[in-house]
Amino acid sequence: xxxxxxxxxxxxxxxxxxxxxxxxxxxxxxxxxxxxxxxxxxxxxxxxxxxxxxxxxxxxxxxxxxxxxxxxxxxxxxxxxxxxxxxxxxxxxxxxxxxxxxxxxxxxxxxxxxxxxxxxxxxxxxxxxxxxxxxxxxxxxxxxxxxxxxxxxxxxxxxxxxxxxxxxxxxxxxxxxxxxxxxxxxxxxxxxxxxxx
Amino acid sequence: xxxxxxxxxxxxxxxxxxxxxxxxxxxxxxxxxxxxxxxxxxxxxxxxxxxxxxxxxxxxxxxxxxxxxxxxxxxxxxxxxxxxxxxxxxxxxxxxxxxxxxxxxxxxxxxxxxxxxxxxxxxxxxxxxxxxxxxxxxxxxxxxxxxxxxxxxxxxxxxxxxxxxxxxxxxxxxxxxxxxxxxxxxxxxxxxxxxxxxxxxxxxxxxxxxxxxxxxxxxxxxxxxxxxxxxxxxxxxxxxxxxxxxxxxxxxxxxxxxxxxxxxxxxxxxxxxxxxxxxxxxxxxxxxxxxxxxxxxxxxxxxxxxxxxxxxxxxxxxxxxxxxxxxxxxxxxxxxxxxxxxxxxxxxxxxxxxxxxxxxxxxxxxxxxxxxxxxxxxxxxxxxxxxxxxxxxxxxxxxxxxxxxxxxxxxxxxxxxxxxxxxxxxxxxxxxxxxxxxxxxxxxxxxxxxxxxxxxxxxxxxxxxxxxxxxxxxxxxxxxxxxxxxxxxxxxxxxxxxxxxxxxxxxxxxxxxxxxxxxxxxxxxxxxxxxxxxxxxxxxxxxxxxxxxxxxxxxxxxxxxxxxxxxxxxxxxxxxxxxxxxxxxxxxxxxxxxxxxxxxxxxxxxxxxxxxxxxxxxxxxxxxxxxxxxxxxxxxxxxxxxxxxxxxxxxxxxxxxxxxxxxxxxxxxxxxxxxxxxxxxxxxxxxxxxxxxxxxxxxxxxxxxxxxxxxxxxxxxxxxxxxxxxxxxxxxxxxxxxxxxxxxxxxxxxxxxxxxxxxxxxxxxxxxxxxxxxxx
Numbered sequence: 025x026x027x028x029x030x031x032x033x034x035x036x037x038x039x040x041x042x043x044x045x046x047x048x049x050x051x052x053x054x055x056x057x058x059x060x061x062x063x064x065x066x067x068x069x070x071x072x073x074x075x076x077x078x079x080x081x082x083x084x085x086x087x088x089x090x091x092x093x094x095x096x097x098x099x100x101x102x103x104x105x106x107x108x109x110x111x112x113x114x115x116x117x118x119x120x121x122x123x124x125x126x127x128x129x130x131x132x133x134x135x136x137x138x139x140x141x142x143x144x145x146x147x148x149x150x151x152x153x154x155x156x157x158x159x160x161x162x163x164x165x166x167x168x169x170x171x172x173x174x175x176x177x178x179x180x181x182x183x184x185x186x187x188x189x190x191x192x193x194x195x196x197x198x199x200x201x202x203x204x205x206x207x208x209x210x211x212x213x214x215x216x217x218x219x220x221x
Numbered sequence: 222x223x224x225x226x227x228x229x230x231x232x233x234x235x236x237x238x239x240x241x242x243x244x245x246x247x248x249x250x251x252x253x254x255x256x257x258x259x260x261x262x263x264x265x266x267x268x269x270x271x272x273x274x275x276x277x278x279x280x281x282x283x284x285x286x287x288x289x290x291x292x293x294x295x296x297x298x299x300x301x302x303x304x305x306x307x308x309x310x311x312x313x314x315x316x317x318x319x320x321x322x323x324x325x326x327x328x329x330x331x332x333x334x335x336x337x338x339x340x341x342x343x344x345x346x347x348x349x350x351x352x353x354x355x356x357x358x359x360x361x362x363x364x365x366x367x368x369x370x371x372x373x374x375x376x377x378x379x380x381x382x383x384x385x386x387x388x389x390x391x392x393x394x395x396x397x398x399x400x401x402x403x404x405x406x407x408x409x410x411x412x413x414x415x416x417x418x419x420x421x422x423x424x425x426x427x428x429x430x431x432x433x434x435x436x437x438x439x440x441x442x443x444x445x446x447x448x449x450x451x452x453x454x455x456x457x458x459x460x461x462x463x464x465x466x467x468x469x470x471x472x473x474x475x476x477x478x479x480x481x482x483x484x485x486x487x488x489x490x491x492x493x494x495x496x497x498x499x500x501x502x503x504x505x506x507x508x509x510x511x512x513x514x515x516x517x518x519x520x521x522x523x524x525x526x527x528x529x530x531x532x533x534x535x536x537x538x539x540x541x542x543x544x545x546x547x548x549x550x551x552x553x554x555x556x557x558x559x560x561x562x563x564x565x566x567x568x569x570x571x572x573x574x575x576x577x578x579x580x581x582x583x584x585x586x587x588x589x590x591x592x593x594x595x596x597x598x599x600x601x602x603x604x605x606x607x608x609x610x611x612x613x614x615x616x617x618x619x620x621x622x623x624x625x626x627x628x629x630x631x632x633x634x635x636x637x638x639x640x641x642x643x644x645x646x647x648x649x650x651x652x653x654x655x656x657x658x659x660x661x662x663x664x665x666x667x668x669x670x671x672x673x674x675x676x677x678x679x680x681x682x683x684x685x686x687x688x689x690x691x692x693x694x695x696x697x698x699x700x701x702x703x704x705x706x707x708x709x710x711x712x713x714x715x716x717x718x719x720x721x722x723x724x725x726x727x728x729x730x731x732x733x734x735x736x737x738x739x740x741x742x743x744x745x746x747x748x749x750x751x752x753x754x755x756x757x758x759x760x761x762x763x764x765x766x767x768x769x770x771x772x773x774x775x776x777x778x779x780x781x782x783x784x785x786x787x788x789x790x791x792x793x794x795x796x797x798x799x800x801x802x803x804x805x806x807x808x809x810x811x812x813x814x815x816x817x818x819x820x821x822x823x824x825x826x827x828x829x830x831x832x833x834x835x836x837x838x839x840x841x842x843x844x845x846x847x848x849x850x851x852x853x854x855x856x857x858x859x860x861x862x863x864x865x866x867x868x869x870x871x872x873x874x875x876x877x878x879x880x881x882x883x884x885x886x887x888x889x890x891x892x893x894x895x896x897x898x899x900x901x902x903x904x905x906x907x908x909x910x911x912x913x914x915x916x917x918x919x920x921x922x923x924x925x926x927x928x929x930x931x932x933x934x935x936x937x938x939x940x941x942x943x944x945x946x947x948x949x950x951x952x953x954x955x956x957x958x959x960x961x962x963x964x965x966x967x968x969x970x971x972x973x974x975x976x977x978x979x980x981x982x983x984x985x986x987x988x989x990x991x992x993x994x995x996x997x
Contacts, residue, residue: 077348077349077350078345078349078350079343079350079352080350095336138293141293142293142334142336142339142341142355143336143337144336144337144338145289145293145336145337145338145339145357146337146338147295147338156414158413158414160406160413161403161404161405161406161412161413161414163403163414168295170289170293170294170295171294171295171296172295173295175359176403176404177404178404178405178406179406180607195359195404196397196404197357197358197359197361197404198338198358198361198763199338199339199357199358199359200337200338219600219603219604
């Protein structure tokens with residue numbers, strides 16, 4: 025069994041002069057390629073999604089294989105490194121991995137958006153009315169893309185800077201909120217935010 | 222799978238209810254599960270809409286607010302459950318609209334869907350499913366309770382799976398301040414919004430109480446010093462008006478001698494007081510640091526698993542240091558300044574009211590500037606501290622992980638990461654510097670201009686002989702002595718801010734109550750038998766994600782129980798309930814018939830030995846590590862336990878035998894050797910209950926054999942819980958408990974479980990395929 029971690033290191037290493045590359049190394053590189061090949065990511069065009077009257081999500085692959093009662097789970101929801109979407113069955117086991125869900129047919133896409141709105145409810149903060157801070161604990165009063173909200177942050181650790189001005193917050197009840205880009209907020213919001221990070 | 226298919230029995234039950242509302246008995250049973258949390262007071266408009274909706278004699282069961290609309294926006298919705306129906310209402314133009322109205326008799330079962338950040342409750346009917354309500358995590362605990370009530374009403378639900386009304390599902394939610402309703406910070410019972418600065422300062426000063434005498438002497442000497450500092454101004458006035466003016470040579474010597482004696486006395490008092498206050502500050506901080514560390518040791522494991530090591534360290538070292546500076550130096554300064562200001566004020570007005578008023582002209586500017594500056598600088602310093610904490614957190618993260626860093630050749634990246642954080646700290650420090658390097662010179666300018674006013678106006682008065690030369694000189698001297706403390710108060714303000722913030726962080730830890738409290742009047746079990754019983758034990762680290770549910774089994778005294786299951790099945794968590802690293806949420810863990818929560822923590826843990834996968838050895842000698850649990854063990858006992866652990870032979874081959882230093886994190890010894898030292902440690906403690914958490918999974922086969930032998934000696938006559946992935950380790954177990962998804966999947970002896978063809982036998986087959994070498 026190949027250890028993908030090691031192989032990745034190998035593959036990621038800067039490719040030296042061709043003369044240095046031994047046959048063994050190239051053989052291993054190929055097997056890592058094979059490993060990559062085996063990673064089955066479904067193209068959105070091969071997939072149809074719909075919901076039955078029992079509100080269960082169906083995923084049909086290539087018009088043949090049908091999976092029922094799935095839950096969509098974004099794979100890189102924060103870093104958005106890739107537009108991958110995983111479909112999990114009731115036990116949390118992945119049954120399909122989808123690439124570029126935005127390329128789905130319109131009905132599937134619309135339905136998926138609605139399901140994702142449920143499965144991954146992380147409102148984006150668009151305006152900050154007030155942040156009352158007392159040494160890390162803070163009450164935030166904000167406008168989000170899902171509406172007005174007041175929530176309490178318990179600890180500075182619950183405000184996570186994800187780099188590039190992106191912020192993830194978790195409130196005292198375990199709800200999550202996101203600020204996509206601190207820089208693009210209005211000045212007042214930015215000033216209030218500035219004291220928190 | 223077709224969910225519509227229902228079992229015959231449930232159809233009958235469903236039919237029963239179709240005939241009408243629930244029976245009185247059923248209603249009573251449900252009613253017992255309800256309380257104010259599920260029967261909320263409703264706004265008038267909703268109330269009147271409900272009044273119109275329900276029939277006569279229909280009994281209301283649940284009325285609950287939810288916070289997400291069906292479209293996925295934040296918005297108010299109300300869920301109503303009666304003995305006949307399920308409804309969702311939405312506010313609309315001062316009235317309310319019934320969005321959903323489902324007769325309970327149509328519902329086959331309910332479905333609670335748990336998502337990231339939200340959830341939904343669905344009612345499954347014969348031909349379709351209805352989304353009854355959507356909610357955020359803030360409402361999730363209440364809806365979860367509703368769900369458990371509703372399950373009792375749904376015919377298709379698996380009734381055998383009832384785990385009770387789940388009143389306390391999930392660990393306690395964020396506690397909220399009783400006064401303002403805000404969520405309290407994690408690990409704190411003090412609401413930072415309701416806490417008063419004065420109270421904080423008073424509490425800090427409270428630490429001076431044991432050294433009252435020193436504090437009083439220090440205070441008295443401050444007063445003396447203040448007076449001694451002011452007298453020279455009077456003497457100078459006399460020098461000009463009584464000596465130099467009237468050409469009085471005798472007076473000159475009086476002036477010189479009196480000034481000399483004042484200076485000498487002042488110096489002596491300053492020395493004595495300075496040392497004493499330094500001692501006092503150091504002493505108080507010593508007390509606080511000790512109290513803080515003692516309290517840290519008392520805190521439960523949960524605290525340490527959530528806080529970063531660097532953060533905790535920073536509280537014990539940095540924050541406390543800041544307090545020392547404040548108590549030794551800051552407090553003195555404040556007292557002296559506060560005394561000096563009014564005294565000079567009076568002196569100036571007594572000498573020449575008009576000149577005094579002019580002299581004090583800049584004071585309001587200084588005071589206001591100080592206030593504004595204090596506010597700004599506090600904010601900036603907060604950021605500086607956060608960067609400091611980030612920096613030490615980065616260190617605490619990368620230094621222990623240095624092996625991984627090196628083996629992946631990521632030194633450059635770690636350096637870059639550290640450089641970035643250092644750079645951020647530098648930027649923030651510069652921000653702070655920008656502020657104070659602007660502020661203090663600006664204040665200096667204001668006071669200098671003030672002095673010009675004194676020279677100009679006072680000088681002209683002297684020229685017009687309206688005041689004496691001596692008075693003018695006294696004024697200029699006193700003026701600087703006045704602005705000094707006023708200016709100092711600006712500095713003082715942020716010094717207090719610094720200190721209070723540090724104090725707050727220290728007190729926050731001190732105020733954190735251990736999650737695992739020792740019950741008052743806890744039972745001492747001097748010698749436990751070792752019968753362990755789990756009764757419906759459930760536990761979760763995060764709300765809504767149960768790690769263990771309904772674990773029930775008995776381990777008789779002396780039995781060896783093997784714990785098996787996929788990783789994440791809850792094996793380690795289960796044994797941590799035993800020595801109360803965590804407490805069950807519901808159910809019980811009993812030792813010799815006593816709930817572990819009633820036992821004295823010390824006596825409980827003293828009798829439970831633990832051998833972990835990664836043994837932790839302290840910096841010290843091998844012998845010290847072996848007798849860590851029994852510090853007064855005799856050399857014979859230490860050697861005996863090392864022999865029993867198969868550790869003696871390698872220890873005597875170490876350069877200094879039992880006195881060899883283990884090295885930090887025990888890196889001088891191999892993994893197997895460290896494991897055997899830790900087994901010796903457990904043997905010496907002679908525990909009644911033994912926990913082996915993957916004790917042999919990280920060593921080679923030969924070492925495993927040595928360890929196995931050692932363990933077999935250790936296991937004899939003790940109740941043992943052994944967690945293992947290598948199932949061969951468990952072949953001597955009396956019984957094996959197989960966990961899956963936090964539930965007991967199978968219990969039985971090795972042979973029974975093999976025959977039953979369940980998860981265990983699957984795992985066994987898998988492993989024997991992987992290593993044919995190991996015979997079963």
